[in-house]
Amino acid sequence: MNISNQEHHQDLQHIKQMMERSSRFISLSGLSGITAGTCALVGAYFARNIIISSKDTELIDLNDKFYDTSSYGKISIVDFMGNKLFHIAIITFVAAFCLSFIFTYLRSKKTNTQLWGTTSRRLAFNVMIPMVVGGIYLFKLIQNGEYGVIAPGCLIFYGLSLINAAKYTLGEVKYLGYLQLILGVINLWFIGYGLYFWAIGFGVLHIIYGIFMWNKYERN
């Protein structure tokens, strides 16, 4: 390759890089995926122990209210908020969010991009649309006592979020999204095993995705 040709090649590389950097938030770290997945598995483990060991307390409590004719099909928000499984879910989410935030923060230092700039704001907004709407919808289902479809619902709405987000960050996210969708849909025919599907989707898939992305973009 002669010199001017090499320059043309570099020009094209530069164009491609600038297009990517200006339109996508590229600092999502694979390590964030791995930590989020690990948090999910730990959370699922505690949730499973509670379900097994306290069959006679909170859950049955909720079911009693569910079958109680006076409040048939409805549970109060207070009952729901007081449920131990709900506490685990919140702690898991906060821990996963904070820990993955750290790695993405470090990555943004390395790639020299703003953590809260136009691209990350656009990404956050597009992730939020299916997540918030999904959250409200699932909340309504819980209120009506439809516990069985909550876990598949989480996976499905999360999958849609990721697919929606893929245009605004590293494109590989969309494959993670498709897998979550497939898992969520399969789960609809295995109601009652939600926790296991949940652990595979939010735990195992995140870890595999994280390792793959770390290996591809951050290894050196």
Add this chain to the structure above:
Amino acid sequence: MNPIQNLNKTFDNRIRLGIMSALMVNDDINFNDLKELLQITDGNLASHIKGLEDAGYIKVQKGFIGRKTNTTYAATKAGEKAFKQHIEALEQMINNSK
């Protein structure tokens, strides 16, 4: 025809190339985001923006966010066309020499 004639002199610079690339994939971008993307000084960026504006390849929109001025830039139709031609010319040159 020698494809070198299709290379656009206006884009014969990494910064202007960067500005146009970013404007091709975004509806509009403000001054500070461009500055962060390209990692250059205000003066340097302003002069290249002026160059592209004079060529008719980008348009400036002045607006406000609250009281602060917010100047955004967008590619014009002519700019998009010229930039696409430039990319095609670059690709052609590389392919021809293989």
